[in-house]
Amino acid sequence: MDNNVFTIASAITTRMADSLTDTNGSLVMFGGEDFTLRINSPGGDAMAGLRMHAYLSRYPGKIRVEMGAMVAGVASLVAMVGSEIVLHPNSILHLVMPRQSVVDGTAEELLRVADQLDLMSDRIANIYAARTGKDQDEILALMLDETFLDASQALEMGFCTEISSELAPVEGAR
Template sequence: MKTWYSICALDEGAEISIYDEIGAYGVSAKAFLADLGKLPDAAPLTLRLNSPGGSVFDAVAIYNTLKRHAGNVTVTIDGIAASAASYIAMAGDEIIMPENAFLMIHDPSGLVMGTAADMRSMAEALDKVGASLIKGYAAKSGKAEDEIAKLMAAETWFDASEAIDMGLADTLAAPVKMAARFDMSGFRNTPEAIVATMKAKADPVTVEPEPAPKPAVGSKAGPEPDPATIRTEAMAYAKTVVDLCRLAGQPQMAAGFLEAETSLEDVRKALIDARAAADPDISATHPQPGPAPQAKPWGDVIARTFKRKG
């Protein structure tokens, strides 16, 4: 299964890379923490970040584990540490930012579907997580929690110099070429420099592949697939699968679907069947208004929420 992180052993310690959306592809922080737990307690760690964020709950778990690690933790932001990724960065004993890197903090957000009680429960959870984030940023920067809270509410982006001045980073490094492109449309105040880079047709750090051999006489060769397009489609597929599973109340099924590369149509069918099996049929003894259970209303919800294109 594809994952959003890698951990490589070094002669002394290990290097961890988070170069994607945290919690993507159905891989949670549980797997990350299990791999991290295999390292010696006192091993020095180098964490390289280039991430638009992701699951804030996973990020808090990763931050807490890195803070408990006995060895020195050095964080280098290789481009972007936004949202949940910026909180993970705060676990570093030293945070290094190249001149053209960015760090962003904002209030946590979440998605819930259900009753008013469900939504109040989510709001309470986000308030608790937000308070935890504020304490983490304040502890690193030395700034007052009220000041941090205002910056988070405004979705504040810092370049390297600003982050260092704010106390959210320690060391300025030479500029780097951004190593990945992300969909930044979900953020309000993304700097134009990042938007332009993300929209660039060519990946600045991708080495041009050698020309493919010419096809044999009489054979047909289609156009070479665009790596950026493949990546975008893969990310969209993974996000849709995870969202569908969460919506259906079956988040544990996402990993299996992604590993098997199950079509979205089959994902929908499997989730509808799983939901139907999980919901007891009480209509015989307690008639319910509306359509019969065979109508499988969750199927309607999923279909309306994630309409197929084309």
């Protein structure tokens, strides 16, 4: 599996999701074989992250996720696809609610945006709950509190399967 590595070392974007999920996308080169997904990301676009998670969840091979120093927001959601999820002892996992940073419109339009954000929050919490076995309301509370978890806390709560100081550094996006 050492040769089959996909790295996310930047914010999750629509363009990144397009590249990954395209029929000629980045994972085609792995041909369904097991691979390692290395992530060190400040988060990013929630819809793009949900698309990436859905796509990776259907990948036929096993995915080993190795988290770098910081895996925040929607990047932590993408990490939940791993059959193995490994954090370095110094890693930080950051759980947050999805946001809409640029909002312009009528009151009705803003209410629709709020409804969309609530729907995304529920989907994201559902994915975390499925991984951890925790109640969705408990996960939503963690997200609302913008919770930072160190590796030990993440392991104890079920957000990862292992802590290892032997992880390769996460460098450069591919």
